[in-house]
Amino acid sequence: MNQNNQSAEIIKKIQSSTRRGNLITYGIVLAAYIVMQSLVSTGHISSLLKGLLVPVCVYVIAAVSLNLVVGISGELSLGHAGFMCVGAYASSFFTNAYGDGLPNWFRLILAIIVGAAAAGLFGILIGVPVLRLKGDYLAIVTLAFGEIIKNLINVLYAGVDSNGIHISTKSAMDLNMGPDGKQIIKGALGISGTPRLSTFTAGVVLIIITLFIVQNLMNSRAGRAIMSTRDNRIAAESIGIPVTKYKLLAFAVSAALAGAAGVLYSHNLASLSTAKFDYNTSILVLVFVVLGGIGNIRGSIIAAVILTVLPEMLRGLSAYRMLIYAVILIAMMLFNWAPAAISWRERMMERLPFGRKKRTGEED
Amino acid sequence: MKKWTRLISVTAAAAMMASLVAPASVFADDVFVIGGIGPLTGGAAAYGTAVENGAKVAVEEINAAGGINGAQIDFRMEDDVHNQETSVNAYNTLKDQGMQVLLGTVTSAPCIAVLAEAINDNMFLLTPSGTAVEAIAGDNAFRVCFSDPNQGTKSAEYIGDHQLATKIGIIYKGDDPYSVGITENFTAEAPNHGLEIVSSEAFLGDSTDFGTQLNAAKNAGAEMIFLPIYYEPASLILKQAADMDYHPSYFGCDGLDGLLAIENFDTSLAEGVMLLTPFTPNAEDELTQKFVAAYKEANDGLVPIQFAADAYDGIYAIKAAMEDAGVTPDMSVSDICEALKVSMQNITLEGLTGTITWGADGEPNKEPKAVVITDGEYVPM
Incomplete structure (x- = not known):
């Protein structure tokens, strides 16, 4: 009886500390939004930074959603850009084909729903065969699927006329559209002329929704089941947790959120092509996750912001900026994650008068 | 040690904030700021660097001869790694630097993305080498090369x-x-x-x-x-x-x-x-010879490619249009654009890539030319 009480108390403690951690994350996002928005409205912001606001939101959402697979479900996925690609194309097609005349915010919401649903569907389709693999094998297969998605879309031609949607994989001529037809996806040419619906506010709202979904999932019954399959698959299976089902859940939710990031991306640029969504982008998002700390949502956000803004801030160094960027990346990785650097940081923290006390093992 | 770390981190943070927020606000009133965007690094870097170098040759010639309507040109080139997103960032960077006219973007897909921004700002855009049809889909956009x-x-x-x-x-x-x-x-x-x-x-x-x-x-x-x-x-x-x-x-x-x-x-x-x-460095006319000599001198003997010639013609087209319209550096970006839109259709440019005139759609009218590679050189056919 006494033991039960104790463990109940410990659980309560952990729950309240994660809740506090979650609230801090929301707070950081909101504070950043208020600061940036007030800078924009008073005009004290450079055009460059103003232009970076939406891309930053895109990468934050992508990083948080990938963290769900890599950090929470413990699977290495290298095909995240593929899901962004699906979301971007599906939503751009939808926006260009339908929705003329509707208010912008409503068109964007519809686009996000379409993009996230399409990417989520692909997540399930790919997850069913892929999640039977583990570790490195899974990483390689997701990499391959990411490239397959990209190459499929590259040969896709699609248009819309009064008879509905026409799709071909050969050429624009094979669409056989009526005279009122409008060609939208032009194979390798991609989609151009998507109206610019993405705004910073929409991006931040989407980040908050993403955080809400991911953080609540982590602290739910399903989330604990997912984490148990990560920590010890055999033990989880032995107490009757359907491992594949829960891994698939995490994978599909992550894919849908990546799709939403893709929607935001495609509605921010007038020209969309698949070149952007190659494995380099998947790796870039993975770098955000690893640098921010695998399983650490707030870290993912901060890393995505810094690593998106940094290369643009280094423009003054012209050709050297790629080199400097790589050096800074290595230095940041070492500073954040080398054991010696971690213990040095903790010693420093203790010595600072306003510093935090040494951590007692809990993650923030 | 402790104090130093704190001091350094506070200074660094302050410097970063300052660099993030402060827009460049020192625009000189007596120079035209012409921006250029193109890949200076990555797989397509040869095109971007050629455009940069070609444009610089033209800018130096014009500045030495007294500038445009008495004002000097300040040409600034930014890298876009042949990527749409980076290209828009480069465009915004140039805007912060006071760009009034854009010579770019060098490659097609980034040009389409940048064009959307340029239409928003009503910024005059002349791409030397963006060949996609949509790259000049606005009435503020023109190009020097042929379309795809x-x-x-x-x-x-x-x-x-x-x-x-x-x-x-x-x-x-x-x-x-x-x-x-x-x-x-x-x-x-x-x-x-x-x-x-x-x-x-x-x-x-x-x-x-x-x-x-x-x-x-x-x-x-x-x-x-x-x-x-x-x-x-x-x-x-x-x-x-x-x-x-x-x-x-x-x-x-x-x-x-x-x-x-x-x-x-x-x-x-x-x-x-x-x-x-449209361009051969071995052509024997005086204009080409002069350009090739100046280009080689500025770039360690490198022979200019067509992109460099397109950029050279682009700068001279901007000059001709600006003189036709009589614009001055103190005019706003939008006013300059409105004036140049009209003047581009009035001018006839005797350029490196042929005798060019422009229509309202922004497409150039000129004769196609071909070359064959013989003994390691481009020879006109």
């Missing part, structure tokens, strides 16, 4: 009219709008000039093995391979065809320009390669 459809059609026309070959194999890059755009129009136009397309094979991404595509062309009996692609994969195709003892003739578009400048490339492989390009 034009290049495909003109290539078929040129091959047919000069009876260079009848059986053609095409190797194109399936995920590149430039390559697909030319291929589609070439394929549509070829039958009109007695050309038969016996094989049409695509490759994707950064492929390095073209055995499949070359074998398909060889087995179909292609006498000529049409290469509407960039120079890097083209160099590999030339090498691999020679290795498999297959020696067709080659014809390409402006993307092949730059082939001879690839490091460690055996230029003897490129002997006889023909390409449609």
